[in-house]
Amino acid sequence: DVKVTQSSRYLVKRTGEKVFLECVQDMDHENMFWYRQDPGLGLRLIYFSYDVKMKEKGDIPEGYSVSREKKERFSLILESASTNQTSMYLCASSSRLAGIHNEQFFGPGTRLTVL
Amino acid sequence: QKEVEQNSGPLSVPEGAIASLNCTYSDRGSQSFFWYRQYSGKSPELIMFIYSNGDKEDGRFTAQLNKASQYVSLLIRDSQPSDSATYLCAVNTYNNNDMRFGAGTRLTVKP
Numbered sequence: 001d002v003k004v005t006q007s008s009r010y011l012v013k014r015t016g017e018k019v020f021l022e023c024v025q026d027m028d029h030e031n032m033f034w035y036r037q038d039p040g041l042g043l044r045l046i047y048f049s050y051d052v053k054m055k056e057k058g059d060i061p062e063g064y065s066v067s068r069e070k071k072e073r074f075s076l077i078l079e080s081a082s083t084n085q086t087s088m089y090l091c092a093s094s095s096r097l098a099g100i101h102n103e104q105f106f107g108p109g110t111r112l113t114v115l
Numbered sequence: 116q117k118e119v120e121q122n123s124g125p126l127s128v129p130e131g132a133i134a135s136l137n138c139t140y141s142d143r144g145s146q147s148f149f150w151y152r153q154y155s156g157k158s159p160e161l162i163m164f165i166y167s168n169g170d171k172e173d174g175r176f177t178a179q180l181n182k183a184s185q186y187v188s189l190l191i192r193d194s195q196p197s198d199s200a201t202y203l204c205a206v207n208t209y210n211n212n213d214m215r216f217g218a219g220t221r222l223t224v225k226p
Contacts, residue, residue, distance in 0.1 A: 042218030090158055100147040100166050102207065104214055106158040
């Protein structure tokens with residue numbers, strides 16, 4: 001059974017705190033993604049990674065950074081959390097070898113509230 | 116223009132009816148198309164993918180693709196209350212490993 005796990009389901013942080021969101025996949029996937037999902041805006045890509053130590057900016061990278069030191073783990077970092085970063089954060093992974101059938105598998109999500 | 120567009124809904128159909136969900140995309144180089152279902156408070160899960168023009172059927176679900184019109188749809192036959200969810204259309208370009216998602220259509224199936 002394929003699995004993408006995220007470190008927390010719910011998280012409450014204060015403005016200015018540094019926040020780490022962890023994602024781990026057990027499918028040996030090359031590609032990993034971080035999205036945020038807000039009502040009416042759908043899924044927006046923050047960052048993605050094609051390989052270890054590689055990262056690419058998505059559509060809304062401002063205020064975020066990422067780290068991928070191991071193939072199975074992709075971390076999202078909010079350097080200084082702000083209230084407008086309150087959102088649902090979803091991690092996903094996919095196989096580069098799957099060609100055009102490269103379905104993305106999602107983790108359960110982390111609902112982050114910044115006070 | 117958004118890359119992937121869907122009617123946000125809500126779309127409401129009676130139980131047993133056919134629900135029709137539509138999606139248009141802007142990148143003509145797009146090669147694969149995915150429909151995800153997302154229940155409230157849960158993460159998206161794949162229902163179907165399609166990459167050839169025409170219809171693809173899987174149980175009560177049929178995906179339809181028309182690349183010339185840049186249009187993809189999902190039909191749900193014999194809709195059930197358990198089909199009530201938000202349906203996300205996603206589009207991928209070959210050799211481009213990131214996927215573009217529509218904002219989703221919220222479907223309600225009334226008993």
